[in-house]
Amino acid sequence: MKQALVARFAGVLGVTGVTGVTGVLGMLWTASCTGSGGSPPRVLAEHTLLHVEQHTDTTGDVLRLVPETGARINAQLVPALELRDTVLYFGGDSLTADGAYFAAPPTLQLSRSMSSIHGTLRASVCPAAQRVCVIIELPVSVGL
Amino acid sequence: MRASHVVLVVGIIGAAMLSRQGDARATLLPRDDVRGPAPAWRNDTWLNSSSPITLESLKGRVVLLNFWTYACYNCTNTVPALTALDAKYRSRGLSLLGMHTPEYPPHGGEHDTTNVRKALTRQQITYPNAMDNDRATWRLYGIRYWPSLVLIDKQGRIRHEGYGEVHVGDRWYADWERRIEQLLAE
Numbered sequence: 578m579k580q581a582l583v584a585r586f587a588g589v590l591g592v593t594g595v596t597g598v599t600g601v602l603g604m605l606w607t608a609s610c611t612g613s614g615g616s617p618p619r620v621l622a623e624h625t626l627l628h629v630e631q632h633t634d635t636t637g638d639v640l641r642l643v644p645e646t647g648a649r650i651n652a653q654l655v656p657a658l659e660l661r662d663t664v665l666y667f668g669g670d671s672l673t674a675d676g677a678y679f680a681a682p683p684t685l686q687l688s689r690s691m692s693s694i695h696g697t698l699r700a701s702v703c704p705a706a707q708r709v710c711v712i713i714e715l716p717v718s719v720g721l
Numbered sequence: 722m723r724a725s726h727v728v729l730v731v732g733i734i735g736a737a738m739l740s741r742q743g744d745a746r747a748t749l750l751p752r753d754d755v756r757g758p759a760p761a762w763r764n765d766t767w768l769n770s771s772s773p774i775t776l777e778s779l780k781g782r783v784v785l786l787n788f789w790t791y792a793c794y795n796c797t798n799t800v801p802a803l804t805a806l807d808a809k810y811r812s813r814g815l816s817l818l819g820m821h822t823p824e825y826p827p828h829g830g831e832h833d834t835t836n837v838r839k840a841l842t843r844q845q846i847t848y849p850n851a852m853d854n855d856r857a858t859w860r861l862y863g864i865r866y867w868p869s870l871v872l873i874d875k876q877g878r879i880r881h882e883g884y885g886e887v888h889v890g891d892r893w894y895a896d897w898e899r900r901i902e903q904l905l906a907e
Binding site for chain 1: 776792793794796831865867868
């Protein structure tokens with residue numbers, strides 16, 4: 578979590594304009610989530626373009642994909658957690674006006690019947706400034 | 722907080738910023754005047770073409786390869802620019818070829834020829850497109866980003882490589898037009 582906050586802080590310091598505003602909003606968003614009564618989110622995996630958080634509250638465990646400053650998560654290829662024998666998909670209702678990207682971090686509600694999860698997160702992420710998309714694959718282990 | 726801690730935090734932040742800037746510079750700039758021979762692709766499945774198209778068969782024409790997938794918004798935003806280049810330069814010796822390269826494994830749907838065919842119709846793409854489902858041609862050309870463009874001259878040499886969304890009338894479009902016209906004139 579400390580590393581994630583440092584990375585986010587670095588993002589805010591390192592950019593200006595729209596991306597800077599996005600970074601500040603991201604920090605505020607994180608602050609609002611951690612203040613909702615559940616335990617603080619745990620960062621499960623990190624990449625320069627996004628990180629994976631685990632939130633636990635009364636409804637159970639939720640994974641949340643948080644893009645780093647200037648990155649956008651492709652909504653046309655829904656982020657997926659590939660397990661050994663199945664694929665779990667992230668979702669989110671809030672999309673950008675063109676329907677291309679998630680406007681808020683997509684989430685994945687984990688089943689209470691699961692004791693632990695080991696898989697690969699796959700997400701298509703598009704750094705806005707570079708006008709490209711890249712594929713991100715991250716090993717993710719979730720203890721429930 | 723002790724002074725050593727402050728120095729450490731500032732160092733970490735500085736390193737992160739430099740690392741990000743370094744990545745962008747190293748990987749995203751277009752490469753001009755590349756002179757290496759273009760590797761021959763071996764894609765079997767082609768859409769908008771009655772038979773597989775080989776690099777050898779295109780000798781004497783300028784070739785523009787577009788690595789894309791219909792599920793990438795930057796890629797589909799680039800299609801109008803590509804169709805405009807195709808319309809303007811095909812008769813003058815340009816062969817525009819799409820290399821449809823999935824981002825996801827098959828569960829994402831991009832490997833399905835039916836889905837790609839629908840995307841071609843939706844986007845009014847009439848130039849040939851190869852299915853690069855195993856990413857063989859993607860790897861052969863060392864591509865890392867969607868969308869990417871590779872320009873090959875009449876002798877079969879790679880001359881320009883570039884990445885990112887292009888729109889009719891923007892400066893990247895003007896750059897590609899200039900490069901294409903230069904190679905057509907050689």
